[in-house]
Amino acid sequence: MTYLFIILYATTLIYFSLAERVKKFDWLLAIQGVLLFGIVFFDMQKIDTLNFIFILTETILVKAITIPWFLNKIRKRNNLKRKHEVFIPVFYSVIITIIIIVGSFLISSHFHDSKLNTKYFSISFASIVFGIYFIIIHKNIFSHVVGYLIIENGIFLLSLAVGSEMPMMVNLAILLDVLMGVLVLGIFINHVGDTFKSIEITQLTDIKD
Amino acid sequence: MIYFLASSFVLSAAILLFKNKTINFISVVMYLFTLSFFTIFSYIHIGRINSIYFKFDALSILMASMTSIISIGSFYHSFSYLKRKSTSDKQNSFYFASLIMFISAMMSAYYTQNFAVLWVSIEATTLFISILIFHTRTKSSIEATWKYLYISSIALAISFIGILFLSIIANSNGIDNLNMKTLIVASKNIDSMWLKVAFILITTGFSVKINLFPFHTVAIDAKTILASPINALMSTALVNVGFVGAFRVFTIISQTEILHWAQHILMIVGVVSILITVIQITRVKRLKRMFAFSSMEHMGLVFLGLAAGGIGYYGAIMHILFHSLIKAGLFFQLGSIRSFYKSIWIKDNGQYFRLNNWGGLALIVGVFSILAFPITGLFITEIMIFKSLLMGGYYFVSIFVLTLLSIIIFIVVRNTFHLLYGTVEKTMIHKNIKPNYGETATQFVLFGLTIYLGIAPPACFTKLIEATISVLN
Numbered sequence: 023m024t025y026l027f028i029i030l031y032a033t034t035l036i037y038f039s040l041a042e043r044v045k046k047f048d049w050l051l052a053i054q055g056v057l058l059f060g061i062v063f064f065d066m067q068k069i070d071t072l073n074f075i076f077i078l079t080e081t082i083l084v085k086a087i088t089i090p091w092f093l094n095k096i097r098k099r100n101n102l103k104r105k106h107e108v109f110i111p112v113f114y115s116v117i118i119t120i121i122i123i124v125g126s127f128l129i130s131s132h133f134h135d136s137k138l139n140t141k142y143f144s145i146s147f148a149s150i151v152f153g154i155y156f157i158i159i160h161k162n163i164f165s166h167v168v169g170y171l172i173i174e175n176g177i178f179l180l181s182l183a184v185g186s187e188m189p190m191m192v193n194l195a196i197l198l199d200v201l202m203g204v205l206v207l208g209i210f211i212n213h214v215g216d217t218f219k220s221i222e223i224t225q226l227t228d229i230k231d
Numbered sequence: 232m233i234y235f236l237a238s239s240f241v242l243s244a245a246i247l248l249f250k251n252k253t254i255n256f257i258s259v260v261m262y263l264f265t266l267s268f269f270t271i272f273s274y275i276h277i278g279r280i281n282s283i284y285f286k287f288d289a290l291s292i293l294m295a296s297m298t299s300i301i302s303i304g305s306f307y308h309s310f311s312y313l314k315r316k317s318t319s320d321k322q323n324s325f326y327f328a329s330l331i332m333f334i335s336a337m338m339s340a341y342y343t344q345n346f347a348v349l350w351v352s353i354e355a356t357t358l359f360i361s362i363l364i365f366h367t368r369t370k371s372s373i374e375a376t377w378k379y380l381y382i383s384s385i386a387l388a389i390s391f392i393g394i395l396f397l398s399i400i401a402n403s404n405g406i407d408n409l410n411m412k413t414l415i416v417a418s419k420n421i422d423s424m425w426l427k428v429a430f431i432l433i434t435t436g437f438s439v440k441i442n443l444f445p446f447h448t449v450a451i452d453a454k455t456i457l458a459s460p461i462n463a464l465m466s467t468a469l470v471n472v473g474f475v476g477a478f479r480v481f482t483i484i485s486q487t488e489i490l491h492w493a494q495h496i497l498m499i500v501g502v503v504s505i506l507i508t509v510i511q512i513t514r515v516k517r518l519k520r521m522f523a524f525s526s527m528e529h530m531g532l533v534f535l536g537l538a539a540g541g542i543g544y545y546g547a548i549m550h551i552l553f554h555s556l557i558k559a560g561l562f563f564q565l566g567s568i569r570s571f572y573k574s575i576w577i578k579d580n581g582q583y584f585r586l587n588n589w590g591g592l593a594l595i596v597g598v599f600s601i602l603a604f605p606i607t608g609l610f611i612t613e614i615m616i617f618k619s620l621l622m623g624g625y626y627f628v629s630i631f632v633l634t635l636l637s638i639i640i641f642i643v644v645r646n647t648f649h650l651l652y653g654t655v656e657k658t659m660i661h662k663n664i665k666p667n668y669g670e671t672a673t674q675f676v677l678f679g680l681t682i683y684l685g686i687a688p689p690a691c692f693t694k695l696i697e698a699t700i701s702v703l704n
Contacts, residue, residue, distance in 0.1 A: 135422070137399045150392070157385075166381060173388050180392060184399045196347065196391075199354040203384050206358055210377050213365075217373050226374045229452045231516040 027060040028145045032123050035152045039115035044102040047168045048090040054175050055086025080197050089204055096208050100215040102164055109159045123148045142183035149176030163214060163221045167207050174200055232282040232342055235269045239335035243328040250324040259306050262331050270299045284345040289698035291341040294475060297552055298468040301559040302334050304673045308460040308563050311670060315570055326366055333359035340472045346394045346409040349476055356472060357383040363461045364453050371456045382449040383439050390436020396429040414483050423489045430493055433480045440473025442527050444504045454523035459566030466526045466562060467555035474551055485703040494538040501534035502628060509635045512642050516576050521646055522561055525601060528639055529554045532616055539619035544700040546615025553608035553681045560677035561597040564590060571664050577646050581653030587666040591651050593674040598647045600678050602640050608685030
């Protein structure tokens, strides 16, 4: 079952490169949140109530509901409809994304370390690399935040790959930090939009000497 | 530590709740008292573990001491700065509340021995400093805030990946936490590849705070527009936060056979950073930007000290401490300079010595100190760093870096002397601005302190530095 969720997660990455409308980014992020919950839930050896509540909060409440809802509000406020600002055509982006995914699985297959769960490592690596690629090919800062969130989802998967056993309090603090970071980034998108009348990164060149 | 963080939170909340000048002042005074008391408390209880995740070690005490001293100056200059800007009570309250939380987040980063808590604390500093960069709400400040917040988030995400790789070391040794002490023990029984990956990722991520290649750009942009009292902290205490993070990983690495590999990485980062400084500093048109690049140069030297080892370790730690005091003083002085002119550009600033002779003198002392002229603290530390480089056989690196430093000295001196004695149109100068001698006095104290600590360091100071570097090897 975990493999099914991992494949579905990889599919969302391809959809990200295919999506023409900014609205779809929010939906894809929400779907990724649900898939992350599925991956963790079906991999759990035993269900501990406290741990279950934490994972439910992190994946469903934060990643699948709160962040996409908040980004949707920002999208509407800044009147973002079509992305229309990518540097690379969609066709090539899809091919590059497939190369990233296949490449990640090939790289992971070379690791024979018992401490590393390769099935999670491959998809997390793909997600992180794709997130960076997504940021590079987009001009507007809203898409950059989406790219950042794809990287964050990749890091979440990486924490499963390395079997990280951080205490609950620290995990909570990290989650809160990321959530706060996204909320503050979102608020600043609005400020940039209001001040510069555009959220394209090419507008932000005032400070250089 | 928990009580200190809780009291910071309560004082910030009080400031935000009342939005009143008197409450701001009382809360700031109480906070400074708490901060100073806590630093002294940590020194008295050196070596003890506190609040599970924190420990009062020598490095954290040194950094906290510098932050406490600079914070006093920063709050003092903040009151003058806000008075000059005539900002609303609401804006002032946000300013002070964010400043208190920013300093507390830095203190948490210094004292923690747990990498996950360190990461959380550093991420918190990003959020609070972003609010402070945004304070003036100009077009430039919005741009700088966005860039800093976004790139810092990406950089810290990279460092978090590094921390996750550190957890492989922990897990393979049956450890369920990311404490420094346990990781040092565990690092001896692990495949060095994971440690190398973790080191590269963590150092790369924290470079956004240390103000070094590759993520230095956003910090430079932020410092270009940031208010001087906050700049004084961002260019010193926040830089130290990043350094502490990198130093903790370096401490783990120093116990393994990949120490030399790590030192070569640090050397490359240091040299590249100084080279970038030279390229960029020739093009700067604003004083704040010039001194922001100067921080990059000094952190490059600190990394060279760590890379060279031996006496270079001692020089590196002393260098970062002296840099903190001098750079803070210089940024405080830049705040005073700014009040005399209508323009921020170097070409429009001149005759400063005539307008504010004590301020001009402070600027000369500060610039000579930051350029490591003889008898200043940085002169002594740079000798230590270059001595260790030469003893290590890095002749080419030493000559190359010394050449680069000469170019930096020339440009900084040229721009400073233009400010002091250069001719400018009278329309560029504000009329009826009177020098604030109280502000200038704080700068002399900071510069004087580095000279004193460099020439005749007290025993407690040298013991703390020795204790800091004793954990290496």
